[in-house]
Amino acid sequence: MALARVGKCCRSLVRDPSKVAFCGVLQxxxxxxxxxxxxxxxxEDVIKLQDFQQRKxxxxxxxxxxxxxxxxxxxxxIERNELILRDDLKLLLHLCQSADDMVIARDAIxxxxxxxxxxxxxxxxxxxxxVRLCYELGLESLAADTLTDKNxxxxxxxxxxxxxxxxxxxxxxxYENALEVLRTMRDQGIPFNKDTLTLAAGTCYKxxxxxxxxxxxALIEEAQTKxxxxxxxxxxxxxxxxxxQGDTEKAQSxxxxxxxxxxxxxQNLKVLILIMSGAITDAVSVLSAAVLPKSPYFVKKLxxxxxxxxxxxxxxxxxxxxxxxxxxxxxxxxADQVTQxxxxxxxxxxxxxxxxxxxxxxxxKTSRRTLKSLRxxxxxx
Numbered sequence: 001m002a003l004a005r006v007g008k009c010c011r012s013l014v015r016d017p018s019k020v021a022f023c024g025v026l027q028x029x030x031x032x033x034x035x036x037x038x039x040x041x042x043x044e045d046v047i048k049l050q051d052f053q054q055r056k057x058x059x060x061x062x063x064x065x066x067x068x069x070x071x072x073x074x075x076x077x078i079e080r081n082e083l084i085l086r087d088d089l090k091l092l093l094h095l096c097q098s099a100d101d102m103v104i105a106r107d108a109i110x111x112x113x114x115x116x117x118x119x120x121x122x123x124x125x126x127x128x129x130x131v132r133l134c135y136e137l138g139l140e141s142l143a144a145d146t147l148t149d150k151n152x153x154x155x156x157x158x159x160x161x162x163x164x165x166x167x168x169x170x171x172x173x174x175y176e177n178a179l180e181v182l183r184t185m186r187d188q189g190i191p192f193n194k195d196t197l198t199l200a201a202g203t204c205y206k207x208x209x210x211x212x213x214x215x216x217x218a219l220i221e222e223a224q225t226k227x228x229x230x231x232x233x234x235x236x237x238x239x240x241x242x243x244x245q246g247d248t249e250k251a252q253s254x255x256x257x258x259x260x261x262x263x264x265x266x267q268n269l270k271v272l273i274l275i276m277s278g279a280i281t282d283a284v285s286v287l288s289a290a291v292l293p294k295s296p297y298f299v300k301k302l303x304x305x306x307x308x309x310x311x312x313x314x315x316x317x318x319x320x321x322x323x324x325x326x327x328x329x330x331x332x333x334x335a336d337q338v339t340q341x342x343x344x345x346x347x348x349x350x351x352x353x354x355x356x357x358x359x360x361x362x363x364x365k366t367s368r369r370t371l372k373s374l375r376x377x378x379x380x381x
Contacts, residue, residue, distance in 0.1 A: 041202050041233075042167045042195060043351040046160070052132045059094040070095055075104045084112045086124070093129045102139055105130065106146055113155045127161035140168035144177050148184045159185075159193050166199045170206070178203045179215075194231045197223060201237035202348065205244075213245045220254065232258055232266070233351075239269050240347055248277045265346045268308050272343070275312050280321040283312055287328045291335055303339040304332060305346065 044050065063070060074092050077084070089112050096105050109126060134143035143165045147156050156162065162185045169178035182200055185192070192200075197219065204216035216238050223230050235258045242251045251273050258266060267290065274283035287309075290302045309329045316325035332338050 039345075039348040040167055040171055040350045041199055041348070042163060046195060047132070047135065047164060047167075049132060049135060052129075053136065056094050059091065063091070063095065071101050071104060074108065078104070078107055078111060084108055084115065086112075089126065090124070090129070093126065093133060096133050096137075099137060099139060099142075102133060102137060102142060105133065106142065109146075109155065110151065113152055117154065125158050125161075127156040127158050128164070131156075131161045131164045135164055135168055140165065140172050140174065141177075144169060144174075144181050147181055153188060156188075157190070159190055159196060162190055163193075163195045163199060166196075166203065170199060170203055173206075175203050175207045179207075179212075192219075192223075192228075194229060194234075197228075197234040198231050198237070201234040201241070205237040205241040205347070208241065208244050210245065213241055213247075216241055217250070217254075224257075230257075232260065232263070236265055236269060237347060239273070240343065243269075243272060243276060248273060252277070264303055265343075267302055268305050268343060268346065271304065271308055272311070275308070275315050278315075280312070280316050280319065280325060284321065284324050284328050287312075287332060291328070291331050291337065301335065301337050303337050303341075305343050306338055306340050307342055309333075309338055 040047070071092065074088070089108055092108055093105055096102055109130060112126075130146070131143050134140060146152060147162060147165055162181060166178045166181050169175070169181065178199070182196075182203070185196070200219055201216050204212035220230060220234070220238050235254055239251045239254045242248075242254065251269075255261070255266075255269060255273060261267065261270065267286070271283050271286050274280075274286065287304065290304070292301050309332060312325050313329060316322045329338070
């Protein structure tokens with residue numbers, strides 16, 4: 001199993017400059033800057049925080065008396081060891097507003113799970129509700145501890161709860177804990193989906209250790225063997241990781257498996273692979289093809305990270321292609337196609353999610369006056 005070796009691999013980020021081949025020499029403190037990039041990898045379509053908060057407001061309007069009194073009464077109910085009913089627990093989770101409330105909620109789901117361990121909960125899943133509460137209140141540690149609690153095995157039976165928790169941990173830089181949640185997910189037989197693969201690859205990339213490299217590539221290969229669809233974002237994380245580990249051959253192999261490489265991130269990675277492989281001429285050719293000096297303002301130009309073009313200058317310095325490299329970089333700069341955004345910033349972006357469908361008015365095919373086909377009428381004219 002790819003995650004079987006996670007136990008002792010969760011160490012601090014490698015700070016050896018040789019392990020950060022494509023950027024450590026360019027910007028001092030680059031790794032520290034990467035650690036500070038706090039971006040979610042899941043879109044609102046998955047988190048659904050706004051929908052969740054709206055439901056909380058709707059429930060709060062239906063509750064008579066103060067929410068605080070209800071939560072206090074529920075705490076007393078737990079102390080008296082009274083039976084916790086399904087609807088009571090749902091109501092409690094919709095009324096939590098603070099970290100103290102969440103401690104009561106955690107104790108409640110522990111009790112509820114212990115009392116109903118051998119029963120089928122039905123269609124309603126408490127896991128996503130509890131985890132979204134933690135997300136709303138910034139309690140990623142509480143979510144992780146609850147999901148990895150062996151006594152809670154079977155309660156969190158859905159992929160969404162684990163994905164949202166890993167995303168929270170990723171955002172807070174708790175990569176070791178994120179991998180622990182991922183391992184718990186594997187141990188409990190919770191299926192991995194596309195979001196899981198992206199989160200796993202992103203976490204391994206951030207850790208940037210030899211062990212996280214092995215875990216990431218093993219997960220990708222396992223998904224390929226099973227015929228699962230691997231998101232482009234996951235591939236990009238994997239490519240960036242193996243480049244940071246200095247394995248350009250493996251990076252090229254992974255990159256070649258990306259179905260569509262027209263994105264800005266993919267093109268930056270492509271140029272980076274060529275530069276690190278010593279193919280300076282090919283890198284210059286890719287950059288030359290992307291230059292759009294006189295395009296209209298509404299035409300989207302392909303941008304390249306300052307890190308990438310600076311590395312091209314560095315690797316070509318003193319060589320036969322130094323002049324060509326300098327010329328193409330200058331052309332890109334003049335065309336405003338060099339961005340200060342780092343590769344890490346491009347990688348750790350929050351997806352926009354699915355666009356809501358645009359309502360299209362039905363087009364009439366017959367005339368209201370003559371009841372004849374509009375197409376025929378137009379042709380006759």
